[in-house]
Amino acid sequence: xxxxxxxxxxxxxxxxxxxxxxxLQTASAPAIFERSRYTFAVPEDAPEDSPIGTVKAREPPNxxxxxxxxxxxxxxxxxxxxxxQFGIIRSKNQLDHETxxxxxxxxxSQLGNSPVYSSTQVNISVIDINDNPPVFLTxxxxxxxxxxxxxxxxxxxxxxxxKDSGLNGxxxxxxxxEQSNAFxxxxxxxxxxxxxxxxxxxxxxxxxxxxAEDCGSPPLTSLLMLDSLAVKIVILDINDNSPSFTSSPLxxxxxxxxxxxxxxxxxxxxxxxxxxxxxxxxxLSGNENRAFALDKITGLLTTAQLLDREIQxxxxxTVMALDDGSPALSATQVLxxxxxxxNDxxxxxxxxxxxxAVCENQDPGEFVVKVEAVDRDAGLxxxxxxxxxxxxxxxxxxMNSDSGELITTASLDRETQEVFSIKGSPSRSSTAQLYLMVxxxxxxxxxxxxxxxxxxxxxxxxxxxAILDLFASDEDDGLNGKVTYSLIDxxxxxxxxxxxxxxxxxxxxxxRETKSQYTFRAVASDCSxxxxxxxxVMTILIQDVNDNVPTFEQSYYKASVWEGQSPKTDIxxxxxxxxDSGLNGETEYSxLSGNENxxxxxxxxxxxxxxxTVLDHESTSSYREMASSHCLVLLAxxxxxxxxxxxxxxxxxxxxxNDNPPVFSSPEYHIHVKESIxxxxxxxxVSANDCDAGTxxxxxxxxxxxxxxxxxxxDGKTGxxxxxxMLDYEDTMKFTLIIQAT
Numbered sequence: 001x002x003x004x005x006x007x008x009x010x011x012x013x014x015x016x017x018x019x020x021x022x023x024l025q026t027a028s029a030p031a032i033f034e035r036s037r038y039t040f041a042v043p044e045d046a047p048e049d050s051p052i053g054t055v056k057a058r059e060p061p062n063x064x065x066x067x068x069x070x071x072x073x074x075x076x077x078x079x080x081x082x083x084x085q086f087g088i089i090r091s092k093n094q095l096d097h098e099t100x101x102x103x104x105x106x107x108x109s110q111l112g113n114s115p116v117y118s119s120t121q122v123n124i125s126v127i128d129i130n131d132n133p134p135v136f137l138t139x140x141x142x143x144x145x146x147x148x149x150x151x152x153x154x155x156x157x158x159x160x161x162x163k164d165s166g167l168n169g170x171x172x173x174x175x176x177x178e179q180s181n182a183f184x185x186x187x188x189x190x191x192x193x194x195x196x197x198x199x200x201x202x203x204x205x206x207x208x209x210x211x212a213e214d215c216g217s218p219p220l221t222s223l224l225m226l227d228s229l230a231v232k233i234v235i236l237d238i239n240d241n242s243p244s245f246t247s248s249p250l251x252x253x254x255x256x257x258x259x260x261x262x263x264x265x266x267x268x269x270x271x272x273x274x275x276x277x278x279x280x281x282x283x284l285s286g287n288e289n290r291a292f293a294l295d296k297i298t299g300l301l302t303t304a305q306l307l308d309r310e311i312q313x314x315x316x317x318t319v320m321a322l323d324d325g326s327p328a329l330s331a332t333q334v335l336x337x338x339x340x341x342x343n344d345x346x347x348x349x350x351x352x353x354x355x356x357a358v359c360e361n362q363d364p365g366e367f368v369v370k371v372e373a374v375d376r377d378a379g380l381x382x383x384x385x386x387x388x389x390x391x392x393x394x395x396x397x398x399m400n401s402d403s404g405e406l407i408t409t410a411s412l413d414r415e416t417q418e419v420f421s422i423k424g425s426p427s428r429s430s431t432a433q434l435y436l437m438v439x440x441x442x443x444x445x446x447x448x449x450x451x452x453x454x455x456x457x458x459x460x461x462x463x464x465x466a467i468l469d470l471f472a473s474d475e476d477d478g479l480n481g482k483v484t485y486s487l488i489d490x491x492x493x494x495x496x497x498x499x500x501x502x503x504x505x506x507x508x509x510x511x512r513e514t515k516s517q518y519t520f521r522a523v524a525s526d527c528s529x530x531x532x533x534x535x536x537v538m539t540i541l542i543q544d545v546n547d548n549v550p551t552f553e554q555s556y557y558k559a560s561v562w563e564g565q566s567p568k569t570d571i572x573x574x575x576x577x578x579x580d581s582g583l584n585g586e587t588e589y590s591x592l593s594g595n596e597n598x599x600x601x602x603x604x605x606x607x608x609x610x611x612x613t614v615l616d617h618e619s620t621s622s623y624r625e626m627a628s629s630h631c632l633v634l635l636a637x638x639x640x641x642x643x644x645x646x647x648x649x650x651x652x653x654x655x656x657x658n659d660n661p662p663v664f665s666s667p668e669y670h671i672h673v674k675e676s677i678x679x680x681x682x683x684x685x686v687s688a689n690d691c692d693a694g695t696x697x698x699x700x701x702x703x704x705x706x707x708x709x710x711x712x713x714x715d716g717k718t719g720x721x722x723x724x725x726m727l728d729y730e731d732t733m734k735f736t737l738i739i740q741a742t
Contacts (some may be wrong), residue, residue: 023113033120057109065112074105076700130216158190159214168216176211207447239276239325266299347375442480472524489520546584546640552648565619576636584640658696688741706737
C-alpha cells in the first residue's frame with residue numbers, strides 16, 4: 001500500500017510511505033481499539049512517570065484471552081511507556097517542546113499469544129512552558145553617528161531570540177543601563193532612537209545596556225551585564241572650532257646663535273578631533289628678509305640666517321594656525337622676537353650632566369631636580385634665568401626661571417617614555433644636560449592578542465599534546481610585566497595551561513562521542529591585586545576519528561517466513577548503530593555467509609532481509625546454526641578509512657502452508673480372514689502420510705463406501721479396521737471398502 005499524508009491546509013507530505021501487509025492464515029480475530037486515533041496533551045515540564053492518557057482495545061465476543069499493549073513505533077528515544085495491561089501511557093524522560101512539540105505513537109494490541117495485532121495512532125502535543133530566556137545573538141556592538149543628527153533618528157536595532165513559542169517567545173526590549181537620556185528604545189521592535197540632539201554634549205561615547213524580556217508568566221529577562229547587549233555609540237566630530245594659540249607671543253634669541261637655532265615653539269590647540277583638529281603653521285608677514293624658518297607641522301621656529309642686533313633688535317611675525325577641516329578654520333598671532341645682546345662672560349652650570357629619577361603616575365607639580373649655574377659678570381648680565389630648551393617630551397616639565405627647580409606639568413607614563421633628556425639654559429648662553437629616569441608602576445594589565453580562539457583537533461590526539469600557545473603582553477616592566485596564565489572554567493579534565501609559557505596541552509585522551517566541543521576561558525594575570533585580568537574564550541572542536549565499530553542491536557536474530565511467498569518478501573529488519581559521525585558513522589549491511597544459492601538478499605542501507613527465491617518448507621525447514629550451509633551471518637560495515645565492522649547471526653524458520661494432500665502407504669490393501677473370526681477382531685490398519693507439518697499433517701480416516709451392512713468399524717485417528725458383525729462366507733465372499741484420508 002502507498003500512503004500519503006495531507007495537513008488541514010491541504011499541503012501534502014514531501015514523500016509517501018510504503019506499507020506492506022502480510023496476510024497470516026489464522027482463525028483468530030484481533031482486539032479492536034475503541035478509537036482509530038487518540039489525542040492527548042502534556043506540559044513539557046511534566047515529571048517522569050506522569051500519566052498522559054489511556055487507550056482501550058476490546059476483545060472479540062466470547063474471548064477469554066487477555067489484551068496486552070505495546071508501543072510499536074514513534075518513540076525512538078524511549079521517552080514514553082505504556083502499561084501492557086491497562087493501556088496507560090506515561091512519560092519516561094523529561095520532555096522538551098522546543099525539541100519536539102508533537103509526538104505520534106503507534107500502539108499495538110495483542111490478544112493473548114495470537115500473532116494478529118490491531119493498532120491505533122496516538123498524537124501527543126507537548127505544551128510549551130516559559131523555560132527559555134531571550135538571548136541576544138551578539139553580546140556587544142558599535143555604531144557611529146554624527147552629533148548633528150536630529151531627534152528621532154534611528155541609531156541601532158537590537159535583536160534577540162527566544163526558543164519558546166507564543167507569548168513565551170514574544171520579546172520586549174528596554175534600556176537597562178544608560179549614561180544619558182539621549183536615547184529611547186521601541187519595546188516591541190528594539191529600535192533605538194535619539195531623543196535630542198548631541199551637538200552640545202562633551203561626551204563622545206555612550207554605552208547602552210539593552211535588556212530583552214519575554215511575555216511569559218512569569219517573564220524571563222536577559223540579565224544585566226551578563227546576557228544583555230552592550231551597544232557603544234560613538235559621536236562623530238564636525239569642524240566647528242578654530243585653532244587657538246597657547247604658546248607665548250613673546251620670545252628672545254641671542255644675536256650670536258647659529259643658523260638653524262630653535263627660537264620658539266609655536267603651539268595652537270584645536271579641540272576638534274581627527275583631521276578637524278590637525279593644525280599647520282605658516283608666517284603671513286614680518287619675515288620679509290627671511291631671517292626665520294617655521295616648520296608647518298611642529299610649529300618649531302628656527303633661525304634661517306645669522307642675526308645682528310645692531311641692524312634689527314625686534315621682529316614682529318604674523319603667524320597663522322590653520323586646521324585640516326573642510327572648510328578649514330584659522331587663527332593668527334603676532335609673535336614678537338627680541339634679539340638679546342651678548343656679554344663677555346658665559347654662565348656655567350655647577351654640573352654639566354644631571355641624573356635623577358621620578359615615579360610615574362604622580363600628580364603634576366612633582367619636584368624633579370634643582371639645577372644651578374653661576375655667572376662671573378656683574379649687573380644685569382650676571383642675573384640668571386633658567387629655561388628648558390625644546391626637545392622630546394619637554395612640554396611635560398616646567399622650570400622655575402629664577403630658582404632652577406624642575407617640576408612636572410603632567411603625569412608621567414613609563415610605558416610611553418622611560419627616559420627624558422632635557423637641556424636647560426640660564427639666559428640662553430650656557431647649557432646643561434639632565435637625564436631623567438621614570439620609575440615603573442604596575443598600571444597596565446596584560447592583554448591577549450585576541451578575545452577568542454577557535455581551533456579543531458583530532459580526537460586521537462595523544463595525552464600531553466600542545467594544541468595552542470597563548471600570548472598576552474603587559475607594557476609594565478620587571479615583575480609588574482611578568483604574565484602568568486590560568487584557566488578559570490571547567491575543561492572536564494581534558495586541558496591544562498602552562499602558567500609561564502601559556503601553552504595549552506591535553507591532559508587526557510579525547511573522545512568526540514563523549515564530548516564534541518569544549519568552551520572555557522583563559523586568564524592572563526600579573527602581580528597586581530587591583531587591576532583587571534585579561535581573559536580570552538577558547539573553543540576547542542573535536543574532529544571525529546573512525547574509532548567505533550558498528551554494533552547490531554542483537555547479536556542473534558530469529559525470524560520466520562511463510563513458504564511459497566514471492567521473491568523480495570521482507571523477513572526481518574536489523575539495525576546497527578555507529579557512534580562516529582559523517583562517513584565514519586554511515587553503516588552498510590551485507591550477508592557474510594550461509595546464503596547458498598543466493599536464497600536471501602539484504603538492503604545495504606536499511607538492513608531489511610528478504611527472500612530472493614520462493615521457499616519450500618518441505619525441502620528446507622530451517623536455516624539453522626547447526627549446519628553452516630544454512631546459517632546466515634550478517635555483516636555491518638562503516639564507510640570510514642579503514643572500515644570497521646561487526647557481525648550478527650540470523651535463524652530463519654520457514655513456516656508450513658497446507659499444500660500437500662495425505663498419501664496412503666499403498667493404494668490397495670488385500671486382506672484375507674476366516675468367516676469364523678469373532679466379533680471385535682482386528683482386521684487390518686491403513687496408513688497415510690502428509691508432508692506438511694503441525695496440524696496440516698494431522699490425518700483423519702473415514703469409510704465412504706462398501707460397509708453397507710455395518711460389518712466393519714474404522715478408527716478415524718489410527719486407521720484401524722475391526723470386525724463388528726459375524727461374517728458368512730456363503731452370504732458374502734468379498735467386501736470392497738473405500739477409505740478416505742483427510
